[in-house]
Amino acid sequence: MSDLLERLRAGLPPEALITDPDVTASYAHDMASFCEAGTPAVVVLPRTVEQVQHVMRTATALRVPVVPQGARTGLSGAANASDGCIVLSLVKMDRILEISPVDRIAVVEPGVVNAVLSRAVNEHGLYYPPDPSSWETCTIGGNIGTASGGLCCVKYGVTAEYVLGLEVVLADGRLLTTGRRTAKGVAGYDLTRLFVGSEGSLGIVVKAVLALKPQPPQQLVLAAEFPSAAAACDAVCRIMERGHTPSLLELMDRTTVRAVNALASMGLPETTEALLLCAFDTPDPLADLAAVGALCTAAGATEVVPADNAAESELLLQARRMSLTALETVKPATMIDDVCVPRSQLGAMLAGTVAIAEEYDLTIGVCAHAGDGNTHPVVCFDHHDPDESRRARESFDAIMALGLELGGTITGEHGVGVLKKEWLARELGETGVELQRGIKAAFDPLGLLNPGKLF
Numbered sequence: 477m478s479d480l481l482e483r484l485r486a487g488l489p490p491e492a493l494i495t496d497p498d499v500t501a502s503y504a505h506d507m508a509s510f511c512e513a514g515t516p517a518v519v520v521l522p523r524t525v526e527q528v529q530h531v532m533r534t535a536t537a538l539r540v541p542v543v544p545q546g547a548r549t550g551l552s553g554a555a556n557a558s559d560g561c562i563v564l565s566l567v568k569m570d571r572i573l574e575i576s577p578v579d580r581i582a583v584v585e586p587g588v589v590n591a592v593l594s595r596a597v598n599e600h601g602l603y604y605p606p607d608p609s610s611w612e613t614c615t616i617g618g619n620i621g622t623a624s625g626g627l628c629c630v631k632y633g634v635t636a637e638y639v640l641g642l643e644v645v646l647a648d649g650r651l652l653t654t655g656r657r658t659a660k661g662v663a664g665y666d667l668t669r670l671f672v673g674s675e676g677s678l679g680i681v682v683k684a685v686l687a688l689k690p691q692p693p694q695q696l697v698l699a700a701e702f703p704s705a706a707a708a709c710d711a712v713c714r715i716m717e718r719g720h721t722p723s724l725l726e727l728m729d730r731t732t733v734r735a736v737n738a739l740a741s742m743g744l745p746e747t748t749e750a751l752l753l754c755a756f757d758t759p760d761p762l763a764d765l766a767a768v769g770a771l772c773t774a775a776g777a778t779e780v781v782p783a784d785n786a787a788e789s790e791l792l793l794q795a796r797r798m799s800l801t802a803l804e805t806v807k808p809a810t811m812i813d814d815v816c817v818p819r820s821q822l823g824a825m826l827a828g829t830v831a832i833a834e835e836y837d838l839t840i841g842v843c844a845h846a847g848d849g850n851t852h853p854v855v856c857f858d859h860h861d862p863d864e865s866r867r868a869r870e871s872f873d874a875i876m877a878l879g880l881e882l883g884g885t886i887t888g889e890h891g892v893g894v895l896k897k898e899w900l901a902r903e904l905g906e907t908g909v910e911l912q913r914g915i916k917a918a919f920d921p922l923g924l925l926n927p928g929k930l931f
Contacts, residue, residue: 477517480538480562483898484520487530492568494519501597502546503565504557509811509859510869511553511894515534516543516563520717523527525643525682526649532680533862535562539926544676546618551812552912554622554675554929561927564680566617572757573683575600580688581640585682586617590692593686602726605632608889609797617681617906625889627796630847631723631757631782632664632689636672643683644671649922657685660727675891676926678919695723696758697789698765698782703747705830705842706744708750709823712846715768716819722768724755725847726796732854734788734839735802742795752777752846753792754900793858800844802856806839807856809865811872815879816850816888823864829853831838835872838864851879873899892930 484493493855494500495518498671517540521526535542541561548555551703555653557563567819570587577600584593587815590611594604608614608625616623619641625634641655655661655668671678680729695724708727713726728736733744752772756764762782769780783789826842829851833840845850857868876886886892886899901909913931916923 479793480517480534480540483538484518484531487534488520488522488527491922492521492527493525494521498697500563504550506548506550506553506555508553508556508893508895509809511556512554513556514561517560519563519565521565521568525645528564528645528682529651530694531562531564532645532647535676535924536648536922537556539922539924541824541924543814543926544621544680544901546615546621547589547610547613549614549906550622550891551814552619552622552732552887552891552895554893554926555618555892556894558927566608566680566682567615569682572596575602577602578762579657582686584616584684584686586615586684589615590616590619597688598691599693599864603691604686604688604697606638616686620672620681620684621675622887622891625845625848625850627724627845629686629845630725631849632720636669637758638687639668639672639684640687641685642668642671642681644679644681645692646679647922648922652679655685656867673891675893675929677916677930678925692723692757693757693759693837694786696761696765696783696786696790696808697724697753697755697792698780699768700748700752700754700769700777700781701779702752702775702776702777704776705750705826706823707710707776708752709826709846711752711772712822713819714771716773716847718771720764720768722754722764724753724756724793725845727844727846727850728753728796728799729842730800731806731839732803732843733840735841736795736798739802739805740795740798742791742798744795748778755789758825761807773927798844800852803841803854803856806841807858809857809859809868811855811857811868812874812889812890813853813872814850814890815853815854815876815884816848817882817884819847820847821882822846822851822886823847823851824882825851825879825884829875832871832878836867836874838867838871840871845888848888849884879903894929
């Protein structure tokens, strides 16, 4: 321990090192439940690429594991510390280095907060679409590590589609540049895409070149109430089948709607079994909303209410964004699943989740990026009750099994981390896991980067 600290101090300013165990303990885990976390030896908060390289050279020399972290808003344990590790927090590397309206790119450090970047590019008439629910606090580096999504993915796609190039410090301290600044390019293997979603297991992202889009018109939102989740899912299928491209298509079940109302008195309709939110940012959003409203009515909606203006639209989006926070007030603890299924199977996924809640005698609220088929069943339970905790964990696994049975994936945007290691192996199969471990070994032969995650 003393040798580690001495070597780290040789290349870092004093304020970059945290050794107080009461403080380092606060960096031990992210927001996931049921995920083990170890005790870090030290927390390092670098401000420069050179400082990150020094940390990795030191870690390699002493064979000390390194756990990269952003804002720790993750939900899979991917940022959890291991015993004796160096926690490498990138939150101090928070500069927006460049915004180019001509090239439509932004160059940023990993600690830049998503919302800060979004607002900065808006000032140039540009738009950075990926918008996780935690966008006010989560960082771009963390978004890249977990391949985050968000509410606007149905039209604009996920983080992976906006990362053009990266600078990455490898496990031995070398600096790797991947990708490009150009609008297109196919030189060699796409290493950039490989790092996106790798959860810090292949290298430390220290700079990112991000693609931007022209800022779209202000979106307007429609809210549709349904007497059943099946009817709401039928509406989703109709909307997508007819070729509509909403900027947002979100679903909240009855449990979620009531939780949001209880938390913030949002005035959402508590009589509904499912609330569908659909938005358009097209030149004529009212016409698009009218067409979608008719499809919702045909699918059985009991009421369809388009927002009159941007302020009403934003209020509805705030209600959706606070869904997870609201469900956390239902019981002392939550487990947030992240199963994505084909859109055609969305109704079966929600119906199966209801059956699982009944089987395990638990409250499970569902909010979903319905346009993507990406569901977030939230298991609410009392972690002080051993039996209820057991049932919560078993129901969580049952939901993932259901997703795979329906042709889906165990994670659409939250990542694998510690929470879903077993399930990743089931989804990939033996050959898939073998190849992925080989890739890990090529980048990190000593296994120092974020050990115990993914595999």
